[in-house]
Amino acid sequence: xxxxxxxxxxxxxxxxxxxxxxxxxxxxxxxxxxxxxxxxxxxxxxxxxxxxxxxxxxxxxxxxxxxxxxxxxxxxxxxxxxxxxxxxxxxxxxxxxxxxxxxxxxxxxxxxxxxxxxxxxxxxxxxxxxxxxxxxxxxxxxxxxxxxxxxxxxxxxxxxxxxxxxxxxxxxxxxxxxxxxxxxxxxxxxxxxxxxxxxxxxxxxxxxxxxxxxxxxxxxxxxxxxxxxxxxxxxxxxxxxxxxxxxxxxxxx
Amino acid sequence: xxxxxxxxxxxxxxxxxxxxxxxxxxxxxxxxxxxxxxxxxxxxxxxxxxxxxxxxxxxxxxxxxxxxxxxxxxxxxxxxxxxxxxxxxxxxxxxxxxxxxxxxxxxxxxxxxxxxxxxxxxxxxxxxxxxxxxxxxxxxxxxxxxxxxxxxxxxxxxxxxxxxxxxxxxxxxxxxxxxxxxxxxxxxxxxxxxxxxxxxxxxxxxxxxxxxxxxxxxxxxxxxxxxxxxxxxxxxxxxxxxxxxxxxxxxxxxxxxxxxxxxxxxxxxxxxxxxxxxxxxxxxxxxxxxxxxxxxxxxxxxxxxxxxxxxxxxxxxxxxxxxxxxxxxxxxxxxxxxxxxxxxxxxxxxxxxxxxxxx
Numbered sequence: 001x002x003x004x005x006x007x008x009x010x011x012x013x014x015x016x017x018x019x020x021x022x023x024x025x026x027x028x029x030x031x032x033x034x035x036x037x038x039x040x041x042x043x044x045x046x047x048x049x050x051x052x053x054x055x056x057x058x059x060x061x062x063x064x065x066x067x068x069x070x071x072x073x074x075x076x077x078x079x080x081x082x083x084x085x086x087x088x089x090x091x092x093x094x095x096x097x098x099x100x101x102x103x104x105x106x107x108x109x110x111x112x113x114x115x116x117x118x119x120x121x122x123x124x125x126x127x128x129x130x131x132x133x134x135x136x137x138x139x140x141x142x143x144x145x146x147x148x149x150x151x152x153x154x155x156x157x158x159x160x161x162x163x164x165x166x167x168x169x170x171x172x173x174x175x176x177x178x179x180x181x182x183x184x185x186x187x188x189x190x191x192x193x194x195x196x197x198x199x200x201x202x203x204x205x206x207x208x209x210x211x212x213x214x215x216x217x218x219x220x221x222x223x224x225x226x227x228x229x230x231x232x233x234x235x236x237x238x239x240x241x242x243x244x245x246x247x248x249x250x251x252x253x
Numbered sequence: 254x255x256x257x258x259x260x261x262x263x264x265x266x267x268x269x270x271x272x273x274x275x276x277x278x279x280x281x282x283x284x285x286x287x288x289x290x291x292x293x294x295x296x297x298x299x300x301x302x303x304x305x306x307x308x309x310x311x312x313x314x315x316x317x318x319x320x321x322x323x324x325x326x327x328x329x330x331x332x333x334x335x336x337x338x339x340x341x342x343x344x345x346x347x348x349x350x351x352x353x354x355x356x357x358x359x360x361x362x363x364x365x366x367x368x369x370x371x372x373x374x375x376x377x378x379x380x381x382x383x384x385x386x387x388x389x390x391x392x393x394x395x396x397x398x399x400x401x402x403x404x405x406x407x408x409x410x411x412x413x414x415x416x417x418x419x420x421x422x423x424x425x426x427x428x429x430x431x432x433x434x435x436x437x438x439x440x441x442x443x444x445x446x447x448x449x450x451x452x453x454x455x456x457x458x459x460x461x462x463x464x465x466x467x468x469x470x471x472x473x474x475x476x477x478x479x480x481x482x483x484x485x486x487x488x489x490x491x492x493x494x495x496x497x498x499x500x501x502x503x504x505x506x507x508x509x510x511x512x513x514x515x516x517x518x519x520x521x522x523x524x525x526x527x528x529x530x531x532x533x534x535x536x537x538x539x540x541x542x543x544x545x546x547x548x549x550x551x552x553x554x555x556x557x558x559x560x561x562x563x564x565x566x567x568x569x570x571x572x573x574x575x576x577x578x579x580x581x582x583x584x585x586x587x588x589x590x591x592x593x594x595x596x597x598x599x600x601x602x603x604x605x606x607x608x609x610x611x612x
Binding site: 052071073076080085095113116 | 277278280306308310311312314315316318319320321322325326328330344345348352458459460461462463467468469470471472473
């Protein structure tokens with residue numbers, strides 16, 4: 001069969017999401033951010049919400065998220081995205097508002113904003129990428145770093161005597177009356193990607209149905225920070241990260 | 254048309270004026286001596302009338318970031334606090350200046366440093382006019398000296414903020430915030446419609462509509478050449494503001510031998526001082542900066558050759574006096590008199606200080 005007979009619109013099985021633009025990504029090869037960006041872009045497009053969506057980018061690896069998904073964005077100070085999202089949504093209730101945050105941003109410096117935006121039941125979506133490390137600044141300990149895990153600021157492994165315990169912030173947020181949906185997902189296999197997209201869609205729909213705050217955690221790899229190949233990082237995540245941060249819904253009301 | 258004259262606190266006047274001037278949102282956190290601002294707004298329930306959003310945030314940090322978020326969507330948003338709380342807001346103010354967003358911040362100053370005292374002070378002058386947060390930026394700073402000006406400067410602050418896409422601050426103190434005076438509340442003006450925001454603020458994040466590029470609100474630019482360009486654009490804007498927006502009041506300056514420079518509540522006290530001085534035959538004038546940045550440098554400079562001495566009277570250890578000295582550049586003697594830590598001097602105490610330091 002000639003190749004030109006195959007390249008036809010009716011044979012198309014995969015396409016770049018319309019809302020992802022052509023800017024070269026700064027993410028490391030193997031990183032989960034790219035897939036998560038893609039899913040968000042697809043969900044916004046499929047919901048027909050391109051003209052009503054406002055994203056809030058964090059400080060951290062996803063600081064330039066606004067360069068990749070072709071919607072309106074505000075760039076937050078470190079940890080403050082949920083406060084910013086709160087005001088945007090309250091002042092513009094017809095808009096679809098989401099934050100995109102890493103573990104340091106959401107669960108360390110921004111813990112107060114996370115807890116209180118969720119507790120107020122803000123009609124927003126919080127996308128939480130948990131890779132257990134500060135990627136952007138070069139691999140320091142995060143609030144979610146596992147016990148014994150080696151990072152630049154716990155070079156002998158996270159010692160709970162010294163550094164306390166890994167913070168399961170999603171479990172905490174799930175306890176709050178203001179949240180309607182808290183789920184833990186991953187994007188390391190095709191099946192996981194499919195499930196994760198469904199979770200994102202539900203979270204975004206919740207926000208427009210005024211059900212309260214939804215938080216979608218993505219247990220992710222940081223193969224550069226973990227100093228592993230992408231494949232080894234996925235295996236390590238399955239074995240160690242999923243043990244501490246098991247996948248699935250923590251709350252769905 | 255009959256004027257609507259009310260008796261109220263300066264803090265309450267701010268709240269009423271905010272609703273009346275078409276503010277879209279207020280985000281705050283309680284702190285003495287300015288809590289009446291949010292209390293009054295909550296009592297007024299403007300979300301039922303004008304549609305204004307009022308929200309008590311979990312911290313001053315969250316409140317200023319809510320202001321950043323709302324301002325980015327082209328809305329007229331504000332926050333208020335007092336000195337320790339305004340320190341917490343400094344990072345957010347720097348981001349707002351860096352992203353070139355309009356907003357209004359009210360600081361009803363109390364004595365510091367640290368937790369200090371809840372009594373009035375003007376010790377945040379440096380913080381307001383010299384930066385406060387990180388980076389080369391300027392904050393339009395209005396200093397009200399009456400409850401009437403507390404009301405009037407809300408609309409003025411918003412107008413200047415939107416004209417220049419820059420944060421503006423009302424720098425009051427515990428006296429102006431807490432004292433009751435009669436006030437004519439400003440007339441109602443409607444909030445901007447979505448359509449007006451779209452046409453007047455094309456940069457606003459409102460959802461990327463067909464036919465335009467995405468809008469991004471950010472202060473981040475990693476390429477030094479572009480970041481320098483951004484900074485040069487800010488500085489050009491600041492020069493424009495310095496040229497066009499200086500405001501001050503002169504009382505008894507034309508024949509004065511000596512000049513008091515004072516702002517806010519201290520200017521009110523000094524008004525009495527110059528009356529007392531003139532009764533004794535001492536020709537003292539009062540120059541009251543209304544904008545602390547941009548500072549009325551030129552008018553103060555013009556008096557350097559006309560008077561025998563100047564004194565900057567402030568509720569601090571000597572902050573504005575530095576700007577007065579820069580204005581006159583050594584051509585005339587400039588002294589400072591101040592009380593600290595929440596102590597407010599009497600008019601005759603000021604007069605004694607003038608006699609001691611200038612005559």
